[in-house]
Amino acid sequence: MPALNWQKSSCSEEASSCVYIAATPTGAIHLRESDDPATILTTTPARLRPLLSAIKTGRMSHPTPG
Numbered sequence: 001m002p003a004l005n006w007q008k009s010s011c012s013e014e015a016s017s018c019v020y021i022a023a024t025p026t027g028a029i030h031l032r033e034s035d036d037p038a039t040i041l042t043t044t045p046a047r048l049r050p051l052l053s054a055i056k057t058g059r060m061s062h063p064t065p066g
Contacts, residue, residue: 004030 004022018034029048031041054060 006032 004024006020006022009019009021020032020034020037022030024030027045029043029045031043032039051060
């Protein structure tokens with residue numbers, strides 16, 4: 001497998017955990033977090049699109065620490 005070109009999310013802050021994304025020539029999308037880069041989630045653009053839409057529109061709220 002060729003090396004992936006990981007790109008940091010533009011929403012990730014400098015001093016925080018960062019989300020990285022990479023696409024393969026076959027169209028698969030890989031996601032990883034800077035705290036655990038060995039754990040990679042793989043999906044497709046069609047499956048990732050609704051998740052990103054829900055995040056952008058606020059339908060997925062972040063739990064408040066209690």
